[in-house]
Amino acid sequence: MSDTQSSGAQPPTAVFGPVTGDVYERQMGRWSRDLAEQILDFVDIDLGGGAALDVGCGTGRLSFAVAQRNPAASVTGCDISEALLAHAAAVNPYPDRVGFEPGNACALPFPDNSFDLVIASLVLMFVPDGTLAAREMARVANPGGTVAAATWDFRGGTMTVRMLTDTVVALGVPGAEAWRARLMGGPGVRPGELAALWRGAGLRDVREGQITIRMDFANFLDYWEPTINGPVLPALLSGLAPEWHERVRGAVESAFLAGDADGPRSFASTAWVVAGSR
Ligand SMILES: C[S@@+](CC[C@H](N)C(=O)[O-])C[C@H]1O[C@@H](n2cnc3c(N)ncnc32)[C@H](O)[C@@H]1O
Numbered sequence: 001m002s003d004t005q006s007s008g009a010q011p012p013t014a015v016f017g018p019v020t021g022d023v024y025e026r027q028m029g030r031w032s033r034d035l036a037e038q039i040l041d042f043v044d045i046d047l048g049g050g051a052a053l054d055v056g057c058g059t060g061r062l063s064f065a066v067a068q069r070n071p072a073a074s075v076t077g078c079d080i081s082e083a084l085l086a087h088a089a090a091v092n093p094y095p096d097r098v099g100f101e102p103g104n105a106c107a108l109p110f111p112d113n114s115f116d117l118v119i120a121s122l123v124l125m126f127v128p129d130g131t132l133a134a135r136e137m138a139r140v141a142n143p144g145g146t147v148a149a150a151t152w153d154f155r156g157g158t159m160t161v162r163m164l165t166d167t168v169v170a171l172g173v174p175g176a177e178a179w180r181a182r183l184m185g186g187p188g189v190r191p192g193e194l195a196a197l198w199r200g201a202g203l204r205d206v207r208e209g210q211i212t213i214r215m216d217f218a219n220f221l222d223y224w225e226p227t228i229n230g231p232v233l234p235a236l237l238s239g240l241a242p243e244w245h246e247r248v249r250g251a252v253e254s255a256f257l258a259g260d261a262d263g264p265r266s267f268a269s270t271a272w273v274v275a276g277s278r
Contacts, residue, residue, distance in 0.1 A: 014183040016126040019231040021059050021087020027226035029059045031215050032122055035150065035271060036065040038211040039121055042273050043148045047073040050116035054078070055105050055137060056123030060088030060098070066117070067094045076115075078103025105133040110140045117141075120149040122271070124194070130187020134201040141278040147203055148275040150211065151188035157270030160215055163255045164227065168236065171251050173244055179236045194274035203276030212270045219262050220253050227252075 019027070039062070047070040054063040057077030067075050075098045079085050085100045092098055103109050105120065105127050118141045120133075127133045134147075141147050152158050165183060168176040188194045195208040217223045227233055228249075237245055256265060 012182055013128055013186040014126060014179075014232060015235060016081075017231045017235055018081070018083065019229070020083055021090075023226055023229050024059055024084060024087070024231070027230040028122070029061055031213060031269065032058070033061040033065070034213045035211060036062040036121060038213070039119070039148065039150050039271075039273055040065055040069055042207075042209055042211065043117070043119065043146060043275050045117055045146050046070070047116055049073060051076070051114065052117040052119065053108075053110065053115040053140060055103070055108065055118065055120040055133075056080075056126075057088060057100060058084045058122075060092065060100065062119065062121045063088065063098055063100075064093060066119070067098050073097070073116075075099075076101065076110075078108070080104050106136060108136045108140050112139050113142050114140045115142060116145045118145065118147045122150060122152060124149055124188040124197070125151045125154065125183075125186030127187060130193075130197050131200060133187070134197040134203075138201040138203055138278055143278055145278045146275055147198065147201075147278060148273070149188065149194060149198075150271045150273040151186075151194060153191075153210065153270045153272055154184050154186075154189050156191075157210070157212070157268075159267035159269065160223065160227075161269075163267075164233070164252055167251045167255050168248055171247060173236065173248060174240065175236060183232065188272065188274075191272070194272050198274050198276040203278060206274065206276040208272065208274045210270050211273055212268055214266050215269055216264065216266045218264055220256050220265075223256060223265070224249065224252065 049072040052075045054077040063075045063077040077100045088100045118137045165180040198206045
């Protein structure tokens with residue numbers, strides 16, 4: 001089966017587990033901030049005094065980037081994580097026109113035709129039903145509005161994720177193959193999938209592309225601590241004997257160092273990006 005085909009019945013999607021805002025910022029927020037700027041370059045929209053919705057806003061990095069580029073626009077960020085919403089609200093530099101509230105991508109708590117831009121960064125791969133989420137994003141967009149999203153190319157474009165997932169599978173960690181399959185099988189992860197979701201949601205003038213950023217780490221601990229405490233790896237390791245934790249750490253450290261002394265490392269990460277008009 002080619003990488004662009006799905007097997008029909010989707011495997012369960014990886015769950016974005018509980019994480020504090022501080023840990024998320026170290027695990028992904030420091031990179032999604034760079035990604036946000038490039039997503040907005042791709043989307044290329046002048047909101048004027050319009051309204052934007054950031055679906056799965058996390059700690060709010062994309063919401064803030066939209067607000068900074070569009071000084072007269074209002075931005076709503078929604079997410080299912082209370083901890084991340086609280087972090088976003090606490091660091092919000094634009095409290096007069098950026099707000100955060102609970103909201104599930106698969107059942108957005110907003111009326112039809114509400115926003116000029118509806119956007120989701122690194123979210124769809126964690127939702128249980130990508131088709132429904134794409135339809136929901138299209139539904140709350142105004143006619144003529146823009147709907148956009150980015151997902152990590154976990155399968156072929158993210159070095160840090162491949163390094164981790166392939167190492168635990170090769171080690172024979174119990175449950176690792178299913179865990180990796182769930183992560184790599186989420187909506188929008190395969191090539192062309194985001195554009196297919198967008199067309200399926202009735203969006204027009206669908207454009208797709210890819211964005212590559214670098215993830216720069218000071219040393220192995222700078223990578224490992226946010227990873228072991230982050231939203232994805234604990235689902236695999238919790239409940240396993242401590243020896244497994246030690247073996248996983250040792251093998252991932254070896255892959256990270258790749259034979260050199262500990263110190264700075266830089267890894268490429270590519271995201272798929274899509275935009276369309278309602
Ligand atoms: C990798 S983070 C991305 C956060 C933020 N968009 C960014 O770019 O930094 C994934 C986010 O999706 C949120 N999320 C997962 N499932 C969701 C759902 N069904 N509805 C809304 N948000 C969801 C998580 O709580 C988390 O904040």
